[in-house]
Amino acid sequence: MSNVYWYGNRYVSQEEVLISPEDRGYYFGDGAYEVFRFYSGRLYETDAHLKRLWHTAAGLRLTLPFTEAELTSRLEELVRRSGAADGNVYLQITRGAAPRAHPFPKGAEPVVMAYASSVDRPLAAMETGIRAVAVEDIRWLRCDYKTLNLLPNVMAKQEALDRGADEAVLHRDGTVTECSASNLMIVKDGTVRTHPANRFILHGVTRAVVLRLARAAEIPVLEQPFTLDELASADEIFITGTTVEVTPVVALNGQAVGSGKPGPVTRRLQQQFAATLPS
Structure with a gap:
C-alpha cells in the first residue's frame, strides 16, 4: 500500500508535502477538515460529508478551490492510489499562508492536503x-x-x-x-x-x-x-x-x-x- 498525498493539486509522497510556517492553520487553526470513510475501495456517504464541508466553509468564510464533483473525483483517485480496501480519507483546507495577523489576509491561496490510510472496522x-x-x-x-x-x-x-x-x-x-x-x-x-x-x-x-x-x-x-x-x-x-x-x-x-x-x-x-x- 503506497503512501500518497493530494497536495498542491498533485498526487505526491509525504516527503513532498511542505507546509509553510506562515500557514494560518499552523498559527490560528484557521481551516476546516473532513474525514471520509471508504469500504471495499468506495467512499461512503460522500454527499453528506460534502454538505458538511461546505457548511463549515461557509461559516468560516473559507473559499473552497474546487467543486463537489472535482473534490469527489480527487478523493476517489486518492483511495485508488492508496491501495487500501477499508480506511479513511483525511482532507484539510486552511485559509493559506500569510504574515501572522488576525484579519483575513488578502490574496492568500487556500492550502489543500488530503491522504488515504488503511483503517480496519472497529x-x-x-x-x-x-x-x-x-x-x-x-x-x-x-x-x-x-x-x-x-x-x-x-x-x-x-x-x-x-x-x-x-x-x-x-x-x-x-x-x-x-x-x-x-x-x-x-x-x-x-x-x-x-x-x-x-x-x-x-x-x-x-x-x-x-x-x-x-x-x-x-x-x-x-x-x-x-x-x-x-x-x-x-x-x-x-x-x-x-x-x-x-x-x-x-x-x-x-x-x-x-x-x-x-x-x-x-x-x-x-x-x-x-x-x-x-x-
Whole structure:
C-alpha cells in the first residue's frame, strides 16, 4: 500500500508535502477538515460529508478551490492510489499562508492536503463495548463547524484515558452534548435519544444514518437534550462516528450501563448499519 498525498493539486509522497510556517492553520487553526470513510475501495456517504464541508466553509468564510464533483473525483483517485480496501480519507483546507495577523489576509491561496490510510472496522470495540466518563464541555459555541480547533476535544479525550476510560462524554452544565470524537445516543424504554443537531454538536454523518435507520425500523427517536442524570439511568448508551460506526458504551463513570453488555437496540442498529456498507 503506497503512501500518497493530494497536495498542491498533485498526487505526491509525504516527503513532498511542505507546509509553510506562515500557514494560518499552523498559527490560528484557521481551516476546516473532513474525514471520509471508504469500504471495499468506495467512499461512503460522500454527499453528506460534502454538505458538511461546505457548511463549515461557509461559516468560516473559507473559499473552497474546487467543486463537489472535482473534490469527489480527487478523493476517489486518492483511495485508488492508496491501495487500501477499508480506511479513511483525511482532507484539510486552511485559509493559506500569510504574515501572522488576525484579519483575513488578502490574496492568500487556500492550502489543500488530503491522504488515504488503511483503517480496519472497529469490530472488537463494537462487539464488547467501551468505557466512558463525563467531562465538562469547554468548546466554543459553533461545534457544528468541523474546524481545526480541536484542543478542547484533545484535552477531554486525554482526561478520559487518564481516568481509565476510552471516551469522554461532554456536558454543558449537566446537559449532555456529544463525545470528544463522536456523537452520543442513549436508549430509554425502547426510545433512542440524542442531542439535536444544532450549534452545540457536530452534525455527524453516521449519526444521521443511524437515526434514519432507526426511524425506518420504527424505533422511536427523540432529538432532545438530556441530562447527566438521564444519561446515568439509560438502558443503553452508544456512540456513532465515521471511524467508530455504532459502538456500545458498557460502563459510564465506572458504573455498568444497563446489564453491562451491549443492549438489543444497539445490536439491531449495528446490524442495520452494517447492511448499508459497500461490499
